[in-house]
Amino acid sequence: MTGAERIEASLREGAVARGLALAAFLTAGHPARDAFSAQLDAVAAEVDLVEVGVPFSDPMADGVTIQRASRSALEAGVTLRWILDVLAAHPRAAPLALMSYLNPLLAFGLPRLAEEAAAAGVSGFIVPDLPYEECGPLRDALDAAGLALVQLVTPQTPAARLALLCGASRGFVYAVTATGTTGGATTFSDGVLRYLDRVRAASHLPVLAGFGVRTAGQLREVRGHADGAVVGSALVEVLERHDDPAAFLRGLRAAALVGGGAA
Amino acid sequence: MVERAGVLTDRESPLAGVILGAPPDARGRFGPFGGRYVPETLVAALERLEAGARAALADPAFRAALETELHTWAGRPTPLTVAHRLGAAWGATVLLKREDLAHTGAHKINNAVGQALLARRLHARRVVAETGAGQHGVATAAACARLGLPCTVYMGAVDVERQAPNVERMARFGAEVLRVKSGDQTLRAAIDEALRDWVADPDGTYYLIGSVVGPHPYPWLVREFQSVIGREARAQVLADGGRLPDALVACVGGGSNAIGLFHAFLGDAEVELLGIEAGGSGPEPGRHAATLAHGTPGVLHGSHSLLLQDADGQVRETHSISAGLDYPGVGPEHALLHATGRARYATASDDEALDAAAECCELEGILPALESAHALAGARRWAAAHRGGTVLIGLSGRGDKDLATYAAADRERR
Ligand SMILES: Cc1ncc(COP(=O)(O)O)c(C=O)c1O
Numbered sequence: 053m054t055g056a057e058r059i060e061a062s063l064r065e066g067a068v069a070r071g072l073a074l075a076a077f078l079t080a081g082h083p084a085r086d087a088f089s090a091q092l093d094a095v096a097a098e099v100d101l102v103e104v105g106v107p108f109s110d111p112m113a114d115g116v117t118i119q120r121a122s123r124s125a126l127e128a129g130v131t132l133r134w135i136l137d138v139l140a141a142h143p144r145a146a147p148l149a150l151m152s153y154l155n156p157l158l159a160f161g162l163p164r165l166a167e168e169a170a171a172a173g174v175s176g177f178i179v180p181d182l183p184y185e186e187c188g189p190l191r192d193a194l195d196a197a198g199l200a201l202v203q204l205v206t207p208q209t210p211a212a213r214l215a216l217l218c219g220a221s222r223g224f225v226y227a228v229t230a231t232g233t234t235g236g237a238t239t240f241s242d243g244v245l246r247y248l249d250r251v252r253a254a255s256h257l258p259v260l261a262g263f264g265v266r267t268a269g270q271l272r273e274v275r276g277h278a279d280g281a282v283v284g285s286a287l288v289e290v291l292e293r294h295d296d297p298a299a300f301l302r303g304l305r306a307a308a309l310v311g312g313g314a315a
Numbered sequence: 316m317v318e319r320a321g322v323l324t325d326r327e328s329p330l331a332g333v334i335l336g337a338p339p340d341a342r343g344r345f346g347p348f349g350g351r352y353v354p355e356t357l358v359a360a361l362e363r364l365e366a367g368a369r370a371a372l373a374d375p376a377f378r379a380a381l382e383t384e385l386h387t388w389a390g391r392p393t394p395l396t397v398a399h400r401l402g403a404a405w406g407a408t409v410l411l412k413r414e415d416l417a418h419t420g421a422h423k424i425n426n427a428v429g430q431a432l433l434a435r436r437l438h439a440r441r442v443v444a445e446t447g448a449g450q451h452g453v454a455t456a457a458a459c460a461r462l463g464l465p466c467t468v469y470m471g472a473v474d475v476e477r478q479a480p481n482v483e484r485m486a487r488f489g490a491e492v493l494r495v496k497s498g499d500q501t502l503r504a505a506i507d508e509a510l511r512d513w514v515a516d517p518d519g520t521y522y523l524i525g526s527v528v529g530p531h532p533y534p535w536l537v538r539e540f541q542s543v544i545g546r547e548a549r550a551q552v553l554a555d556g557g558r559l560p561d562a563l564v565a566c567v568g569g570g571s572n573a574i575g576l577f578h579a580f581l582g583d584a585e586v587e588l589l590g591i592e593a594g595g596s597g598p599e600p601g602r603h604a605a606t607l608a609h610g611t612p613g614v615l616h617g618s619h620s621l622l623l624q625d626a627d628g629q630v631r632e633t634h635s636i637s638a639g640l641d642y643p644g645v646g647p648e649h650a651l652l653h654a655t656g657r658a659r660y661a662t663a664s665d666d667e668a669l670d671a672a673a674e675c676c677e678l679e680g681i682l683p684a685l686e687s688a689h690a691l692a693g694a695r696r697w698a699a700a701h702r703g704g705t706v707l708i709g710l711s712g713r714g715d716k717d718l719a720t721y722a723a724a725d726r727e728r729r
Contacts, residue, residue, distance in 0.1 A: 109630040110498065110615060112510045113354045119497055131627045154352055155614045159628025181614070183358050185342065186350055206356045208517055213359075228356065 054198030055175030058147045059101060059223035063258040063280055066100030070309040072271060073280030074098070075260055076287050076301060077151060079105035079121035080138070081130035083292050089138050091297060095287070096144035098301035100280065101224075101260075103178060104139070106132050106152035113180040117285040121292075132156050132165075140172035147175040149202065149223070154182050154190075162190055166197035176200030176223045184217055191220075202226050207247045211254075218255040225255045227278060230264035240273045248277040268307030275308070334581060334657055338648065343531020346654065348647035351530040353510075353617045360517035365532040367437045372539060377436065384428045388461065389418040391425075391543065395551040395707075400678035407698035408705040410560060411681070412548045412576065414712060419454045419484075421684065421712030422544060422572040423525060427454035429540035430523045431462050439521035441465040445509040447474055447502030447568065448639030448686060449481025450712055451525030456490035464521075466490040469508040471501040474638045480716050499632050502568075502642045506616050526569025527646035530617030534646050541575025548707060549579045561701060562587040564694040565709035566686045567607070567660065568639045570646035572711040577658060587659070590649065591693030593635030594662030600625075604633035606645040607653050607660040620647040636665040636720065637685035639712075663692035669724050671695060672714060684712035685720060 053061065066073030076099045081088045096102050107125035111118060132152070139148060150169065157165055157179065169177075176199050182190065184203060191201045200223030205214055207228070218225050229244055252259045261274050262282030274281050283304065290300045338345040351361060371377040385391040393416050398409040414422035427444075434442050442464050446452030452468040459466035468485055472494045475482055485492050498504030506529075513522040527534045527541070545563075552560055563580060565573035567590040580586045595603035600623070603609070610621035615630055623631040623643035635641040652658035663671070672688035674695075675681050683691060687710050694708045714721065 108628075110503065110507050112507050112616070113356075113514060115511075116497075123498075126629060133627070153614075155622075155624065155630070156628035158613060159624065159626065180354050181352050181617070183351060183353060183355055185358075186352055204355045206354075208356055208359045210359060217355075 055147070055170065056198060056200035056222040058175045059149065059200055060257060062100045062147050063224055063260070067258060067279040070305065072275045072278070072309050073100040073258065073260070074301065074305060074309070075101040075103060075262070075280055075282040077103040077105060077282055077284030078287055078291060079107060079118060079125050080135045081107070081125040081128050082121040082288070083124065085128040085130060089141065091291060092144060094298045095301065096146040096148070098298050098305070099146055101149060102144065102146050103149050103151045103282065103284070104135065106135060106150055106156055108153040108156055111153065115285060117288050121288050132160050136168055136172040136174075139174060143173055148173060149176040149178055149200070150174055151178040151180070154179055157190065162193040166193040166199055170197040170199055174199065176202055178202045178204070178226060180204065184220055204228055205251055207244065214251065214254050218251070218257070221255070221257055224258045224260050224279070225251060226282075227251045227259050227261050228263045229261045240270060245273065245277045248274065252278065268304050271304060271308035334651065334655060338651065339531060339535050343535065345534070345647045345651040348618070348620050348650040349531055349534060350619045351617060352614045352619065353530045354514055356514050357517055357530070360513070361530055361532065364437070368433060368532055368536050371433050371436055377432065381429055381432055384432065385425070385543065389424045389428055390416060392547045393417050395548060395555065398679050401675065404674070404678060405695055405698035406702045409694070409698070410552065410705070410707040411710045412544060412707060413710055414544060414572065415681065415683065415687070415710050419450070419457050420715065421450040421454065422541060422575060423451040423454040423712070424458070425543055425575065426525065426537050426540040426571060427451065427458040427523065430536070431455065431458035431464060434464060434521035434523065435462050437521065439464065440519040441467065442521045442523050443467045443469070443509050443512045444523045444525060445469045445502065445505035446481075446525060447471070447505065447641060448637065448684065449474065449478040449485070449716060450639065450684070452490070452492070453481050453484045453488070455523050455525070456485040456488035459490065460488040467512070468492050469495050469505040469512070471495045471499070471505050473500045474502065474505070477720060478638050478716050479719070501633075501638065503630065503644075510616070526571040527574050527648060528569040528616055528618060528644055534618065534648055537571050538574045538578060538648065541571050542578040544572065544575035544709065545577060545579035548576060552707060558705070559583055559586050560707040561704040562589055562697055562706045563709070564589045564591060564690050564697060564706055566590070566640060566689040566711060567592050567645060567649060568642050568686060569644070570649045572709050574646060574648055576709040577652070581657065588652065588657065589693060589697060590658055590660040591689045592660060592662050593637055593640035593689060594664040594667070595634040595636070596665055601632050602634050603662065604635045604641050604643065605662045606643060607649060608662055610645070615644045618644070618647050620650045621645055621653070636668065636724070637689065639684070639686040640689060661693055661696070663689040667692040669721070669728070672721065681710070682714040683710055684714045685717045687711045688714070
């Protein structure tokens with residue numbers, strides 16, 4: 053199985069088993085560099101996909117929580133090289149996608165990146181500042197290694213473009229639910245749910261709703277309108293409070309999903 | 316010292332001719348630089364902006380409204396001053412394009428008026444802007460006041476301190492000034508915040524960027540509004556002396572006043588184009604903001620250009636005594652002019668800028684902005700190497716905002 057297929061299969065399995073697949077985001081090395089590997093293990097055991105955030109100095113699509121996480125990880129010396137080394141140490145229970153702004157990837161070098169990420173067990177990439185029109189070089193490099201480049205769509209995306217992006221995506225389609233940066237708390241309006249329905253109709257891949265998903269209530273709302281949801285800032289805040297991330301994710305699942313038990 | 320002509324005659328450059336093709340191309344590329352690296356949320360907004368801007372610039376009624384604002388409100392055309400005493404001191408003919416005399420005191424007003432008119436035409440509910448030295452913030456606040464548009468300006472906390480008079484001016488024009496405490500608390504962090512604001516409301520908000528940076532169409536759009544500087548200067552110098560200058564010199568932060576001055580002269584192969592970046596307190600990383608001198612290719616704030624970054628692609632902190640030049644990126648068109656050799660770039664240090672500002676005050680009775688003082692310092696060096704030559708300097712702004720910095724530097728250096 054390629055990385056892209058692995059992501060898709062895991063999300064479909066989660067969606068079938070519990071009515072909604074669950075993905076989690078955490079910034080690598082925050083709040084403590086030494087704790088990252090164990091935290092990743094714990095999170096991966098509870099979800100169908102883990103998005104590992106690569107810190108960047110200018111995270112323009114992120115709200116205050118992930119800005120803070122990014123800055124603290126950089127201060128702790130977290131680099132893409134270090135992240136790949138940690139990931140390569142042992143396999144995790146769920147597929148992994150790296151979420152990174154473009155510039156750290158360019159600095160690493162795209163052909164080498166695809167090769168080394170695949171070797172480290174990474175299945176795909178999400179790049180929030182790389183729209184479809186500019187993604188050719190990265191997509192080609194990742195395709196060659198079987199890795200997914202996930203396309204993001206938003207409530208602003210016009211219909212024709214939505215079809216284009218869904219067709220170009222690999223692994224899943226990332227449906228940004230809130231306009232704005234990551235981390236805002238929202239309940240979903242009917243408009244957002246109808247938008248998710250449109251994305252799902254346009255996509256042959258699983259559709260994950262993300263940006264501003266924090267509560268079990270939101271997960272319940274999204275069910276039936278998306279194949280899964282991504283919890284990001286809320287999980288980062290749990291880690292910052294030194295609460296148990298596995299317990300938090302289990303709690304969310306128990307409250308929101310069918311068969312809240314095993315992952 | 317300087318090889319003339321660059322792209323226009325250099326067949327060996329792979330980029331030769333790119334400039335003559337009038338970049339950017341349809342994807343917003345200036346050769347390999349530029350583009351549109353933004354969250355998907357902004358793509359549709361940028362496409363609308365591009366279409367709206369193209370229609371506006373092709374519309375005689377819009378152009379006439381812009382002309383009227385520039386002539387009757389913003390004080391254009393600005394004069395071209397012969398700097399007799401500076402010229403005598405330097406052994407050259409020195410001409411100053413006086414953007415300091417434009418309304419609100421800098422070239423920034425040219426772009427602010429143009430984009431504010433565009434924002435109104437596109438039915439924006441509000442305008443957001445970033446500012447470093449505060450000149451773009453003041454210009455935007457003024458233009459928005461005149462057009463009745465609500466305006467929010469993001470400004471790094473460090474810059475709020477060092478450019479306090481401009482904060483006061485923005486407030487008087489009714490703008491909301493938000494202090495940015497994230498990141499490096501200067502211009503770069505202010506752009507990050509302005510982009511976040513825009514991402515939250517891409518349909519109702521107009522992002523009025525202040526330099527030739529950012530995603531396509533901004534580097535093109537801002538150039539179109541700033542190139543009035545060079546068009547006027549070229550006509551003025553030809554009318555006065557009948558001959559083009561040997562060199563143009565302008566300071567480069569993001570690069571808007573420099574592109575604005577250079578653009579009308581790009582086809583004049585005999586005119587040397589010299590951009591001056593902030594050399595700060597030294598060439599070591601973190602002590603300057605000289606992107607073209609020390610940068611490597613990368614993506615920041617929506618555009619592929621040169622960038623001050625570390626080996627992991629993290630953007631470096633910068634230093635300059637001048638808030639307006641204290642930025643780790645540079646406009647993609649400058650990256651192209653640099654790569655092709657059509658323009659040359661050098662640096663001036665904090666100290667050289669302070670000396671040049673003092674000299675301009677004493678000999679010409681003109682108090683330049685700290686940013687513009689870098690251009691003066693670069694021009695003085697050019698003149699030393701080209702005795703008897705004619706140099707035209709972009710005096711991008713006035714220095715009232717910098718009086719506290721000038722006074723503090725005097726005390727320190729005495
Ligand atoms: C007077 C003046 N000159 C120059 C600049 C630098 O900007 P740019 O390089 O876009 O002209 C600024 C920016 O704030 C400024 O206020």
